[in-house]
Amino acid sequence: MAYEIIDSCVNCWACEPLCPSQAISEQRPHFRIDAKKCTECEGDYADPQCVSICPIEGAILNPFGEAANPPGSLTGIQPERMAQVMAEIQAR
Numbered sequence: 001m002a003y004e005i006i007d008s009c010v011n012c013w014a015c016e017p018l019c020p021s022q023a024i025s026e027q028r029p030h031f032r033i034d035a036k037k038c039t040e041c042e043g044d045y046a047d048p049q050c051v052s053i054c055p056i057e058g059a060i061l062n063p064f065g066e067a068a069n070p071p072g073s074l075t076g077i078q079p080e081r082m083a084q085v086m087a088e089i090q091a092r
């Protein structure tokens with residue numbers, strides 16, 4: 001089981017130095033996690049370090065394919081409110 005970085009990663013480098021398994025590497029179009037190396041940080045940390053530091057909601061999926069930092073978890077803005085505001089902005 002492993003975590004996965006997806007398209008919304010902004011290549012900020014924050015996670016790469018924190019991985020205790022050297023599982024994260026710079027690649028294009030976005031950073032990637034080597035599933036064979038990812039240990040989910042078990043035995044090293046209580047929480048997955050990449051998820052703890054990543055500033056982008058949804059950029060990392062947990063081993064179940066779900067956003068490890070789901071919408072609203074970092075910004076505190078609920079997804080419904082975000083959608084409402086974006087609709088208002090686009091309507092201008």
Ligand code: SF4
Binds near residue numbers: 048051
């Ligand atoms: S969960 Fe831990 S071991 Fe896996 S990629 Fe993230 S920091 Fe590395």
Ligand code: SF4
Binds near residue numbers: 013059060
């Ligand atoms: S911390 Fe998040 S946004 Fe930054 S490189 Fe890692 S996965 Fe991408």
